[in-house]
Amino acid sequence: MKPVTLKQIAEILDISVTTVSKALKDYPDVSKKTKGLVRDLAQTLNYKPNEFAVNLRTKESKTIGLIIPEIVHHFFSSVIKGIINQAEKKGYLVIILQSNESYDLEKKQLKLLLNKRVDGILISIANGTADFNHLEEVLRDGKPLVMFDKIAKVVNCSKVIIDDRKAAYNATQHLIDTGCKRIAHFRGPLLPQNSIDRFLGYKKALLDNNIEYDSSLVYICECGDKSFEEGKLNAKKVLEDHSDVDGIFINTDMVAIGAITAFKDLGVKIPEDISIVGFSNWFMSSAITPTLTTINQPGYEMGKKAFKQLYKELKTLKKEKHIIPKIIELETNLVERNTTKPILKN
Amino acid sequence: MKPVTLKQIAEILDISVTTVSKALKDYPDVSKKTKGLVRDLAQTLNYKPNEFAVNLRTKESKTIGLIIPEIVHHFFSSVIKGIINQAEKKGYLVIILQSNESYDLEKKQLKLLLNKRVDGILISIANGTADFNHLEEVLRDGKPLVMFDKIAKVVNCSKVIIDDRKAAYNATQHLIDTGCKRIAHFRGPLLPQNSIDRFLGYKKALLDNNIEYDSSLVYICECGDKSFEEGKLNAKKVLEDHSDVDGIFINTDMVAIGAITAFKDLGVKIPEDISIVGFSNWFMSSAITPTLTTINQPGYEMGKKAFKQLYKELKTLKKEKHIIPKIIELETNLVERNTTKPILKN
DNA sequence: CTGAAAGCGCTTACAG
DNA sequence: CTGAAAGCGCTTACAG
Known part of the structure; x- marks a missing residue:
């Protein structure tokens, strides 16, 4: 019931915690024999690394935050789908919050996510949002921020939009x-x-x-x-x-x-x-x-692109490089159906 | 840019980390004066507790996982809305994953969430799911599990359903x-x-x-x-x-x-x-x-009830008590409109 | 009222 | 190839 730790594995095998950790992460300076022993035992004990400890050490959570005005909405739910599918591929999990088109809620939720120390933020801003200080705050925190669909032009971050x-x-x-x-x-x-x-x-x-x-x-x-x-x-x-x-x-x-x-x-x-x-x-x-x-x-596409951009910025940040905000514009097209007449010939 | 820590505050004020921590958490055994000093400085420095460290100590993440077959779907997106609204009220954040009605994905995602050490799991199972070992695993891990709408009868956990x-x-x-x-x-x-x-x-x-x-x-x-x-x-x-x-x-x-x-x-x-x-x-x-x-x-209602049940179980677990699974059945009703004729009198 | 110390479970630079 | 040690940033039991 209580989760297995590296220490327990080390004690059973009578080796050090260091070696167990290295073996599990396949470091080259551990003997094949030891690696085998460690892996087998980890498997039988159903060992799962404690993410909290890993986060604390690596300073990242592999989690991003997403704030959206309204979930029960075909366009936005398509965007969400695009985001979480793409995120999952890259090993990221997504925390979703709904601002209900309210500036106050949006502000509060952004703070919540920042406190939670998500690695980055994806947002489509609320209709009620006219002040952007809370968004600048994300940037000041040194966290990547990507806006999509409903954006604030004045905030200096990447954006995925249509024209x-x-x-x-x-x-x-x-x-x-x-x-x-x-x-x-x-x-x-x-x-x-x-x-x-x-x-x-x-x-x-x-x-x-x-x-x-x-x-x-x-x-x-x-x-x-x-x-x-x-x-x-x-x-x-x-x-x-x-x-x-x-x-x-x-x-x-x-x-x-x-x-x-x-x-x-x-x-x-x-x-x-x-x-x-x-x-x-x-x-x-x-x-x-x-x-x-x-x-x-293109909602799904927009979600996908938004996460991809955030991911790029996450990597840039890891290399201690500066992020250069990018505006990504997706193509739209007119779909002709039956609520309009055929085009007049002239 | 680098986050402020308790240690920094302690050094500036020339007091111990312990006292800073206690002051911020409003422990009764810290003088009013010290509390004031600490709080003011924390505010000006924009101190945010490092959640990773807090998680490691408290062994909880205040985050739950949600697996749903399909997000772009009116009923399910209503459920999601009900869940995240309710969760937010209780200080919980929600990680959402989509199984795409696939058993394999569902299994993988459940593992992902367990590795992430979410505090509990909410799930509506995929059409493709006929084996339930991955769900039993959650219970074996000692984590609360609540199913809704699409459930597996044989799994001994709480369920929110309609008849x-x-x-x-x-x-x-x-x-x-x-x-x-x-x-x-x-x-x-x-x-x-x-x-x-x-x-x-x-x-x-x-x-x-x-x-x-x-x-x-x-x-x-x-x-x-x-x-x-x-x-x-x-x-x-x-x-x-x-x-x-x-x-x-x-x-x-x-x-x-x-x-x-x-x-x-x-x-x-x-x-x-x-x-x-x-x-x-x-x-x-x-x-x-x-x-x-x-x-x-009632989708929104179902989401709300599902989270509420999970929350109850989370609290039960904290008190080291045993969870007794509950089946919650929501009422449905027939809405008469124009694709049916009036009821025949007899 | 204040603080030293232990510890959560991991990672990694360093020594041997 | 192996391991002792430091440290991530917090919390809390305990001593004074």
């Missing part, structure tokens, strides 16, 4: 190319960089096509638990406010699916009356009727 | 009560206990209502990434094989939604031609048209 502005531009351009003239936008909250960038991409596409930007066509969604309901609600509002709208670029697929549901109930034909482009390529977007045209956002 | 058989019975009974006479079942894989239990509940409901059980009406789904597609496929098969089927009880909502999609494409009217009851009450089931009648399976 939200470009993706949104393409989404909007697609609506224009398929004949839409009066295009609304359901955007995300005001603070997070990606909902700002998606909004700016939308706006730029309009301007580049000589379509006047009308702020009354922009609707805000919190994009929390209620995304689906918000989509329904905003869909109804658009119809009331602007009977001439013929296309909508929507911040996330979940909201888009809410909107589609409402439009179907109200007898609005998609894409004939109103075309819709979503964002994220959640698998339900190919399941709903009509299937949703959307921007494919 | 799958009863829930499936109720689902099937509802189909019968709403007038269905020829009821098919899309079941899960052969091995896991819950898909067996759901099947048995289905069968029993038929028998209790004097409806003959016909094995050709039972279709198997892997219920992995392809659930949605499997639902579509099986829906088509049912129509080909049995034109007289008027109701289907389906193992999971995702598969059910696939089936609904296929039926709509094929012009089958739901619930007029075929009624459907799903399982899990995934939020999409209230978003799809028609909204899906289903069994509500």
